[in-house]
Amino acid sequence: MSLHLTIPRDAGALAVGADEVAAALQVAAMARGLELTVTRTGSRGLYWLEPLVEVVTEAGRIGYGPVTPDDAEGLIEALAGDGAHRLRVGRPEDLPFLKRQTRLTMARTGIVDPRSFEDYQAHGGLEGLRKAIEIGPAAIVEAVTQSGLRGRGGAGFPTGIKWKTVADAKADRKYIVCNADEGDSGTFADRMLMEGDPFCLIEGMAIAGIATGATKGFVYIRSEYPHAVAAMEAAMTAARRGGMLGRAVLGSAHAFDMEVRVGAGAYVCGEETSLLQSLEGKRGTVRAKPPLPAHKGLFARPTVINNVLSLATVPIVLARGAAFYRDFGMGRSRGTMPIQLAGNIRYGGLAEVAFGVTLGELVDDIGGGTLSGRPVRAVQVGGPLGAYFPRALFDTPFDYESFAARDGLIGHGGIVVFDDTVDMKRQARFAMEFCSIESCGKCTPCRIGAIRGAETIDKIIAGQDVARNIAVVEDLCQTMKFGSLCALGGFTPYPVLSAIRHFPEDFDVTPHRVAAE
Amino acid sequence: MQAYEDGAYEDWNAERAAAIIAAGKDREGPLLPILHGFMAAFGYVPEPAVPMVAEALNLSRAEVHGVVTFYHDFRREPAGRHVVKLCRAESCQAAGCERLADHLEEKLGIGFGETTPDGRVTLEPIYCLGLCALSPAALIDDRVVARLDEKRLDAVLAETLR
Ligand SMILES: Cc1cc2nc3c(=O)[nH]c(=O)nc-3n(C[C@H](O)[C@H](O)[C@H](O)COP(=O)(O)O)c2cc1C
Ligand code: SF4
Ligand code: FES
Numbered sequence: 001m002s003l004h005l006t007i008p009r010d011a012g013a014l015a016v017g018a019d020e021v022a023a024a025l026q027v028a029a030m031a032r033g034l035e036l037t038v039t040r041t042g043s044r045g046l047y048w049l050e051p052l053v054e055v056v057t058e059a060g061r062i063g064y065g066p067v068t069p070d071d072a073e074g075l076i077e078a079l080a081g082d083g084a085h086r087l088r089v090g091r092p093e094d095l096p097f098l099k100r101q102t103r104l105t106m107a108r109t110g111i112v113d114p115r116s117f118e119d120y121q122a123h124g125g126l127e128g129l130r131k132a133i134e135i136g137p138a139a140i141v142e143a144v145t146q147s148g149l150r151g152r153g154g155a156g157f158p159t160g161i162k163w164k165t166v167a168d169a170k171a172d173r174k175y176i177v178c179n180a181d182e183g184d185s186g187t188f189a190d191r192m193l194m195e196g197d198p199f200c201l202i203e204g205m206a207i208a209g210i211a212t213g214a215t216k217g218f219v220y221i222r223s224e225y226p227h228a229v230a231a232m233e234a235a236m237t238a239a240r241r242g243g244m245l246g247r248a249v250l251g252s253a254h255a256f257d258m259e260v261r262v263g264a265g266a267y268v269c270g271e272e273t274s275l276l277q278s279l280e281g282k283r284g285t286v287r288a289k290p291p292l293p294a295h296k297g298l299f300a301r302p303t304v305i306n307n308v309l310s311l312a313t314v315p316i317v318l319a320r321g322a323a324f325y326r327d328f329g330m331g332r333s334r335g336t337m338p339i340q341l342a343g344n345i346r347y348g349g350l351a352e353v354a355f356g357v358t359l360g361e362l363v364d365d366i367g368g369g370t371l372s373g374r375p376v377r378a379v380q381v382g383g384p385l386g387a388y389f390p391r392a393l394f395d396t397p398f399d400y401e402s403f404a405a406r407d408g409l410i411g412h413g414g415i416v417v418f419d420d421t422v423d424m425k426r427q428a429r430f431a432m433e434f435c436s437i438e439s440c441g442k443c444t445p446c447r448i449g450a451i452r453g454a455e456t457i458d459k460i461i462a463g464q465d466v467a468r469n470i471a472v473v474e475d476l477c478q479t480m481k482f483g484s485l486c487a488l489g490g491f492t493p494y495p496v497l498s499a500i501r502h503f504p505e506d507f508d509v510t511p512h513r514v515a516a517e
Numbered sequence: 518m519q520a521y522e523d524g525a526y527e528d529w530n531a532e533r534a535a536a537i538i539a540a541g542k543d544r545e546g547p548l549l550p551i552l553h554g555f556m557a558a559f560g561y562v563p564e565p566a567v568p569m570v571a572e573a574l575n576l577s578r579a580e581v582h583g584v585v586t587f588y589h590d591f592r593r594e595p596a597g598r599h600v601v602k603l604c605r606a607e608s609c610q611a612a613g614c615e616r617l618a619d620h621l622e623e624k625l626g627i628g629f630g631e632t633t634p635d636g637r638v639t640l641e642p643i644y645c646l647g648l649c650a651l652s653p654a655a656l657i658d659d660r661v662v663a664r665l666d667e668k669r670l671d672a673v674l675a676e677t678l679r
Contacts, residue, residue, distance in 0.1 A: 011661050047651050183644070262549070264591060281546045281574075342611075384644075414649070434606075
């Protein structure tokens, strides 16, 4: 008898023992004389079930998880028989967590073998690129514009408009730069996509190249992601061999090739101009705009700089048409957003849904509330520069404008859940401290203001002159918001002010005041 | 990259440094790849390498120094034989990483940013490993570990810090 299993090689699965599980299953299969084939995939994003082992059957894949090496023998025995086992979760597609999702960008992640160009094509890969070659640059830009796709990296700028600017620019050389810095806490969708479906990103970048006339692409990946670096490198080699990259992309008249570059542990290098500085081999300080990167970007050439998810969404937009994509979503937020559920959460993972689902549905229904079982008290949406929302704002629809209207941001779509043990003054302090650690140093409000902010919050924590010091922090936040060159200094006020505004009780009740009463 | 195999480093030697520079210098934007090359070979960016790169790339020493010191990854001194990086960003905070931070400081007898007197372990914070759905997480040498509590952390340390 022979068995075919899939086991993720995604960093999240590895971090909870996927390699050890794979090895133990091999040993157990050998002991029973079973022939075992294992395909290493990415993760489906059901992280509470990782390592999630799936067995390939005629009725589809059946999942078991979370599997430990100790479960290997029993699992192999079950798989050799009728498949019944206490870790059996059934077909992953039938789990409520996945059933409620609309996977467009992340459709193949966790399903295909990320090292296999053949598998990619067998699952619909290259359809977008073929279409792009067929319709040509102007029609590609038009399709991306019509799809309503906005940058998934945080700012939400329309991708089609950015591409058009670069397409219209005249230059001897143009670049496509993929921003894979993903420094926000609570975000991991870029990593998952690169590890689970790297050809999709390559396809998106090649389409961007054809659309704008750029012949060279760079993927700037943060150094904290060595597994993503390895997956991208392997996929690029296979793509080159398969004729997807090189002098004639899929045999067309378009040339496009790309390279991976590794960051060096600076959060600010996720900011686009700082990233370009870093790619050029300089300190990652932020450049003033204008000139826009679209006019004068990498090595002073017109440059498209897009987030991983923005680029990886383009293939499906072209393959299925702009209208298909635009029909998902609400208001000016079109299509789907890979939302990342993290922190103290029961069902942590990746939930790609059409824009418009409420924050409460995401945290309570899809995410299942806290892992600790205690009440959810605060959620931070949009990374370290995002606001903290209390339960009272759980009716906020997940879309760019609705969050902005409530002084928040969706950023890269990370949601970090905190239970009622959280101390919001400490979270406010951390935001200031993080800004001071990661500041590029170019402007005073950010470089000095953040240090002053952390010191002042320390005084609040110590119970000194609380009301006056809160006023100082609020004033500092105004200065940072309006006096900073980029969003690192400019958005740090979001977590700080939202903590003060929505959780005032954490700032008022101090030992000092209690003692004075 | 952040994590290097234990014991994989070479002692400083100028020839090796020159080879790393030669291999990287014709790339577009060569400085970061070359500095990563030094990190991979020596475990840090040795001082005598700075003028060599400056000369090869036609930069001033101050410029190269400025880049080396800007990025958190580039060390100017070798680290301990093992490097433990505990994630202390928001998602891991929400899942209790600060308790683990105290536990590590106590267990290793050092603070964050320090190396044990015997040179065995360097303890550092890191801000997000992208394992936030499995918080708290850490990087121990080149091994990612997540869903940590004190017990699991101790077990992983016992396996890795030999
Ligand atoms: C401090 C800071 C950090 C950022 N980090 C990232 C990041 O990690 N990934 C990303 O795609 N965009 C990041 N951005 C946004 C980028 O500057 C830029 O808007 C984005 O890469 C554009 O791509 P998009 O239009 O596809 O979103 C960051 C911005 C700031 C101010
Ligand atoms: S706000 Fe901070 S990070 Fe941004 S440019 Fe100014 S100093 Fe640099
Ligand atoms: S915040 Fe710790 S892994 Fe992301």
